[in-house]
Structure formats: structure tokens, C-alpha cells
Amino acid sequence: MKININKVFLILGLMILAGCQSVTKTAGNYSEIPATKKWSERMALTLMKKYPQAYMIDDKAEPKWDYVHGLNMIAFEELYAKTKNQQYIDYVKGYADSTIDSEGKIPSYKFENYNIDMIIAGHHLFDLYAKTKDAKYLTALKTLRLQLEKQPRTSEGGFWHKKIYPNQMWLDGLYMGSPFYARYNTTFEKGDKLDDVAHQFELIQKHLLDKKTGLLYHGWDESRKMAWSNPQTGTSPNFWSRSLGWYAMALVDxxxxxxxxxxxxxxxxxxLNSLSAALVKYQDKSGLWYQVTDQGSRDGNYLEASGSAMFAYAFAKGANKGYLPKEYKTIANKAFDGLVNDLVKVSPEGYVTLTNVCAVAGLGGNPFRDGSFEYYVNEKMKDNDPKGTGPFILAALQLDR
Structure with missing residues (x-):
């Protein structure tokens, strides 16, 4: 039988091409982060892929002591506690070692700013010191505790949010300072300041609570000098979901x-129960909450990820710990469903992106932030902003999702 060499080569070529296409297709479908992993790990591994060093989170080019890193390091600590996967605690230690020198000094931190946001950046140091007994971690902890000791206060003893924001308490500040203060005091000082810790919350409830809705305003100016403050009450004009989320997390933590x-x-x-009951009234049918909490039907408002994730975490942990009725676990799961179904995107490689995260919002400053509805809904959004990714991991852990 006569063999046609040209046909043989043509067949072989087609077979090789088909094999290459098959390999390419398989490679394209390969998931670096398997969908079988829990959402907590999927988000954490996504962050570690994009930011090989933890200080790079929030797209930082050099190590910076910052509350957004502190928030995410807390999440990674909790993830390590759940999984015992060494890479997660190594990531946390990497952040500490990149921001604290061998003597325990924090080069990028400015004590004299009295910025309460900087306190939470060191919350992960308790466990690192307990594990390693490295004195530099204790020195850094003592520095942060000293800041709280010297922090300027309102006439009734409430911590100012920052030196540049005199006489002001913000909901954010309760998360930034209180869990650290309570943990340091019970770890090293026999719990003799817990009344002072609780007093911070008492003042928030006294001055920022709106009795009609049960929600709390973002900020309060005792002096009434800020243009955003109500001349009678001193409160800012609106309810911002992330600030309420900071407060809810502060309470459960x-x-x-x-x-x-x-x-x-x-x-x-x-x-916690009062706030949680008020928040449920404003939960959207999707399970999420709006950027301006009580004005979901208003043009320009949007379903925001970080506040929704914070509420999911606070409700789930509150229910798990017995602080809240059990039904809040169901409410938290509905919120997490909303995040996953409506605001999460997953790449072919398995990388997780949380969308609709408000990048930043505040009061006062330059340019001036007036706390208006228009201000909050027009602040920029950022995918996988760390103020969303940290609470997303924490919520996923509490819900075992």
C-alpha cells in the first residue's frame, strides 16, 4: 500500500494542534484559588497574590502604619486561628516587621497627631508579642497605649477623633480605639480602665443617637463650631453606613x-441590640445596605459593600456570642448572600473582587466635607478597598461561609 507522506504530516500536525488547544483550554480553566475554599480564604489569597507584602495593601509603595492595614491584619489573624495555615500569620508578622524597627519605634507613625485611627493599626501586636516575646512589639504596644493616655478629650471625657478635629467624636473612632484600649487594659493593667472604655460608648449614645430612627449620626462636635454640625445638637446631618458599621464592630469586639x-x-x-434592631429596618431586599443608610429610595444612593460586610460580621458574631437573638445569624447570612450575589466578581483564576466599596469619607478637612447626602454618594468607590475586604473576611469566618 502506497502511503501519502503529505497526508501523514497533515494528520500529525492537526493532532499536535488539537493537543495544544486542549492544554491551553485546560490551563485557562485552571483555578489558582479553588472555589471549594471558603470565601475568607479566597479573599485572603487574592490579597496576598496582589500584595505579596502586607504593607502593600491599599496600593502602598512603602511601609505605612495605617488603620486599614490594622483592620486586615485582624482578619488575617482570625483566619489563621481558624485554619492554622502558617502563611496567614506570617503575612501579619511581615506587616509588623516592615513598620516597626528593632527598638520598637514606628517610623511612619506620628504620636503628636493624636489620631485615634492609628491605635487599631497595632491590635495584631498582642498575639505577636504573646507568641514571640519580642520586646519590640511590646514597646510599640506601650507607645499606642500612651497615646490613649494623652489623647485630648471632650469636657465629658470622650476621645477626640484627631488633634486636627478638636472637640469631635466620630463613630469610626470607637472601633479605632476601644477594642485596643480594652484589650491592653485587661492584658497588662488588670482591667482597671474598663469603665472608661464603656464611657466612650455612653457618650456616643448620649450625643449621636437619633431617637426617631435608632441610628447614630456619623459625627458630633461638642463646640458646634464645624459648619457640618447642627447648631442645637452638634451632630453631623446624615447616617453613613460604614460609620455605623465601625460602631457595630466596636461593640461586638x-x-x-x-x-x-x-x-x-x-x-x-x-x-448593640438597639442599633441592630434599627439597622434591620433599613436592610434592602438584596440583603445589603445603602451608602446613606436611611435614604435608599433617593437618586444617587447605592448599595455599599463595606458597611454591609461590617453589619454581617457584627450580627453574626453577636448571635454566635449570645449578645444578639439567634435570628441575627439569618439576617447576617442574607447580607452575605447579597455581597456574594450582587457585589462580588470572581476571575477565571479564582481571584475575588468586592465592588461598590466607598473608598473614603469623613467630615471637615480641606477640601471641606459637609456630611451632606450629595457628599457621601459622590465620594469615589474602589474595588477591594481594604475597608471592605477586612470585614468581608471577618464576616465569612463568623458565618463559616
Missing amino acids: VLDYFPANHPKRAELISY
Whole structure:
């Protein structure tokens, strides 16, 4: 039989081409982060892929002591506690070692700014010091504790948010300072300042609570000098979901350090229940919450990821710990469903992107932020902003999702 060499080569060529296409197709479908992993790990591994060093989070080019890193390091610590995967705690230690020198000094931190945001950046140091006994971590912890000791206060003893924002308390500041304060005090000072920790929440409830809605305003100026403050009450004009999220997380986290018999514990739990009941009234059918919490039907408002993730975490942890009724676990799951179904995108490689995260919002400053509805809804959004990714991981862990 006569063999046609040209046909043989043509067949072989087609077979090789088909094989290459098959390999390419398989490679294209290969998932670097398997969908079988829990959402907490999928988000954490996504961050580690984009930011090989933890200080790079938030697209930083050099190490910076910052609250957004502190928030995410707390999430990575919790993830390590759940999985015992060494890479997660190594990531946390990497952040500490890149921002703290061998003597325990923090080069990028300015004590004299009295910025309460900087306190939470060191919350991960408690466990690192306990594990390693490295004195530099303790020195850094003592520095942050000293800031709280010297922090300027309102006439009733409430911590100013920053030196540049005199006489002002913001909801954000309760998360930034209180869990650290309570943990340091119970770890190193026999819990003798827990009344002062609780007092910060008492002042927030006294001055920022809107009795009609049960929500709390973003900020309060005791002096009434800020253009955003109400001349009668001193409060800012609107309810911002992320600030309410900071406050809800502050309550569930600070309770970790209040003994069962502490006289202020029940009070803090009542604040959490009151806020949670108010928030549920404004939860969208999707499970999410709007950027301006109580104005979901208003043009320009949008379903925002970070506040929604914070509420999911606070409700889930509150229910798990017995601070909140069990049905809040169901409400938290609905919120997490909303995040995953409406605001999460997953790449072919398995990388997770959380969308609709408000990048930043505040009050006052230059350019001036007036706390108006228009201000909040027009602040820029950023995919996988760390103020969303940290609470997303924490919520996923509490819900075991």
C-alpha cells in the first residue's frame, strides 16, 4: 500500500494542534484559588497574590502604619486561628516587621497627631508579642497605649477623633480605639480602665443617637463650631453606613474583654441590640445596605459593600456570642448572600473582587466635607478597598461561609 507522506504530516500536525488547544483550554480553566475554599480564604489569597507584602495593601509603595492595614491584619489573624495555615500569620508578622524597627519605634507613625485611627493599626501586636516575646512589639504596644493616655478629650471625657478635629467624636473612632484600649487594659493593667472604655460608648449614645430612627449620626462636635454640625445638637446631618458599621464592630469586639460580671457589660450589649434592631429596618431586599443608610429610595444612593460586610460580621458574631437573638445569624447570612450575589466578581483564576466599596469619607478637612447626602454618594468607590475586604473576611469566618 502506497502511503501519502503529505497526508501523514497533515494528520500529525492537526493532532499536535488539537493537543495544544486542549492544554491551553485546560490551563485557562485552571483555578489558582479553588472555589471549594471558603470565601475568607479566597479573599485572603487574592490579597496576598496582589500584595505579596502586607504593607502593600491599599496600593502602598512603602511601609505605612495605617488603620486599614490594622483592620486586615485582624482578619488575617482570625483566619489563621481558624485554619492554622502558617502563611496567614506570617503575612501579619511581615506587616509588623516592615513598620516597626528593632527598638520598637514606628517610623511612619506620628504620636503628636493624636489620631485615634492609628491605635487599631497595632491590635495584631498582642498575639505577636504573646507568641514571640519580642520586646519590640511590646514597646510599640506601650507607645499606642500612651497615646490613649494623652489623647485630648471632650469636657465629658470622650476621645477626640484627631488633634486636627478638636472637640469631635466620630463613630469610626470607637472601633479605632476601644477594642485596643480594652484589650491592653485587661492584658497588662488588670482591667482597671474598663469603665472608661464603656464611657466612650455612653457618650456616643448620649450625643449621636437619633431617637426617631435608632441610628447614630456619623459625627458630633461638642463646640458646634464645624459648619457640618447642627447648631442645637452638634451632630453631623446624615447616617453613613460604614460609620455605623465601625460602631457595630466596636461593640461586638470590645465585649470580648468585658468579664461576664462587669457592671457595664449589659449596657454595651443593650447598645448593640438597639442599633441592630434599627439597622434591620433599613436592610434592602438584596440583603445589603445603602451608602446613606436611611435614604435608599433617593437618586444617587447605592448599595455599599463595606458597611454591609461590617453589619454581617457584627450580627453574626453577636448571635454566635449570645449578645444578639439567634435570628441575627439569618439576617447576617442574607447580607452575605447579597455581597456574594450582587457585589462580588470572581476571575477565571479564582481571584475575588468586592465592588461598590466607598473608598473614603469623613467630615471637615480641606477640601471641606459637609456630611451632606450629595457628599457621601459622590465620594469615589474602589474595588477591594481594604475597608471592605477586612470585614468581608471577618464576616465569612463568623458565618463559616
